[in-house]
Amino acid sequence: ASIRTTAVRDGDYWIINGTKQWITNGPICDFCTVVATTDPSKGLKGINFFLVEKGTPGFSYGQVINKLGCRGVVTGELVFDNCRIPAENWLGDDLEKGVEYLGEILDEIRIMTGAMALGIARAAYQEALEFARKRVAFGRPIGKYQLIRAKFADMATEMEAARLLIYRAAWMLDQGMNCRKEAIMAKVFATEVCQKVVDEATRIYGANGFALEYAPQRHFRDARFLLYGGGTHEVLRDYLGRLLIGRL
Ligand SMILES: Cc1cc2nc3c(=O)[nH]c(=O)nc-3n(C[C@H](O)[C@H](O)[C@H](O)COP(=O)(O)OP(=O)(O)OC[C@H]3O[C@@H](n4cnc5c(N)ncnc54)[C@H](O)[C@@H]3O)c2cc1C
DSSP, rough: OOOOOEEEEEETEEEEEEEEEEEEEEEEESSEEEEEEGGGGGGGEEEEEEEOOOOOOOOEEEEEEOOOOOSSSSSEEEEEEEEEEEEGGGGOOOOHHHHHHHHHHHHHHHHHHHHHHHHHHHHHHHHHHHHHHOOOHHHHHHGGSSSHHHHHHHHHHHHHHHHHHHHHHHHHHHHTTTOOHHHHHHHHHHHHHHHHHHHHHHHHGGGGGTTTTTHHHHHHHHHHHHHTOOOOOHHHHHHHHHHHOOOO
């Protein structure tokens, strides 16, 4: 657990100290759930969730981050400086179970991130499809060229595979089954497919794919967020590999 924000019990209160970066909607939140360590010596077993409300002394909004994509959502820092919250704002019933809750939340976030990836990919694909049908180059609609058709064949196939992985992981979650591995597979695969599709869409658009006036560049920029949200692919593939191989 590399979580450095701390929560220390003080009578009927918890005192929170630390800074959270890259928090989606953080700078406009009315309340937030904060992960902090209550016992750094316990590693992951020492982390817990706390509810902090806007206006609590010691809680403030930090820098708003100027992002490449997802510009319709505000993202920024949250600062906790001796922030004192009532004891009942600890979210849980066992101080050693926080890591379990985190795992379950991350399963949901990863499936959701996979679904977002598929949504962005589908939008980019659809726009590229319409463009390929109507854009005429060298006397023919570009959709008549085999290399362009092959791009659509590959994109559609990979998006379908991503969709099935996402649906299966979501179904398992709904059934209350353990879907840790499936959620990671769905997130990583769908996000990589999305990177490929948004890239192809900008190519199919030709120079217009480079123009801020058209949608493909926005999908291209927005898709980058998915590489980090829910965990980077280096970390997730390492974790998935560990789950598959088991303890050695
Ligand atoms: C738009 C946006 C919104 C976000 N919203 C939220 C939010 O609401 N809440 C929230 O908590 N977080 C949020 N995040 C943060 C996101 O979860 C982190 O960016 C992500 O977990 C990666 O952490 P990091 O940026 O510190 O990268 P680092 O951990 O510093 O990683 C840097 C590089 O090192 C690699 N790396 C790190 N550790 C390992 C390892 N063990 N093995 C191999 N490679 C490794 C990474 O893969 C990466 O390539 C958001 C990020 C973005 C971009």
